Amino acid sequence: MKRIVGWGLVVMLCALVSMQALAADKSDVAARAATWEKEYNAGNLAAVVALYAADACRLPPNQEAVHGRDAILAQLKAGMDRGAAKVKIAVTAAESSGDVGYGTGTYVITGADGSHIDHGKWMLASKKVEGKWVTQCDIFNSDMPMPSGAMK
Numbered sequence: 001m002k003r004i005v006g007w008g009l010v011v012m013l014c015a016l017v018s019m020q021a022l023a024a025d026k027s028d029v030a031a032r033a034a035t036w037e038k039e040y041n042a043g044n045l046a047a048v049v050a051l052y053a054a055d056a057c058r059l060p061p062n063q064e065a066v067h068g069r070d071a072i073l074a075q076l077k078a079g080m081d082r083g084a085a086k087v088k089i090a091v092t093a094a095e096s097s098g099d100v101g102y103g104t105g106t107y108v109i110t111g112a113d114g115s116h117i118d119h120g121k122w123m124l125a126s127k128k129v130e131g132k133w134v135t136q137c138d139i140f141n142s143d144m145p146m147p148s149g150a151m152k
Contacts, residue, residue, distance in 0.1 A: 027126045027133040029094035029103030037089045040076070049073045052135045053127065059139035061120075085112040089122075099128040107140060118142050 032051055039047035049069045052058075058066045058075055066075045087109050094103040102125050109118040124138035 025094035025096050025101060025103070027094065027096040027101035027103075027128070029101065029124070029126065030091045032126075032133065032135070033089045033091050033103070033105065037087055041086050043080070045073055045076045045080070048076060053129055056135055057137040059137065061141050083111045084109045084117055086110045086114075096126070096133075101126040101133070118144055120144070 036048055036051055039045070049072050052069055052072055054069060055067070056069065056072060058072050060066070060075060060079075063075070066072055087107055089105060089107050091103055091105040093105075095101060102123065104121065104123045106121050107119065108116070111117055120140055120142040122138060122140035125136045126133050127136045128134075
């Protein structure tokens with residue numbers, strides 16, 4: 001019984017430490033991720049791009065890196081044009097120190113009809129520019145298996 005209670009306390013402490021790490025994130029990755037999701041799902045890609053630094057980069061899977069807000073906008077629009085209608089974003093960790101920070105999480109992409117398109121993980125680096133936190137660079141990778149024949 002003492003072992004069960006002991007392990008229960010360990011699990012509770014780990015959960016509290018995780019919550020404190022998110023709470024201590026001055027860059028507020030969670031709020032920015034919620035805005036990213038809301039604006040993307042509304043089709044307001046200009047508002048999504050406004051969350052990035054002017055010289056930001058994006059590292060999408062199986063594509064060239066894109067640099068700058070115009071290129072990021074074009075990459076987001078191309079994704080929507082290919083059917084990525086909605087996204088659900090979860091933040092799993094975030095931390096900041098001074099004027100830099102990072103965040104990690106998961107995503108699920110669905111089509112307009114609700115069909116599952118992709119799911120995976122993401123990471124971003126943030127910086128404070130003129131008093132405002134922005135994404136400097138982000139990357140996302142699918143957790144889905146590669147289509148058969150893709151490695152030929």
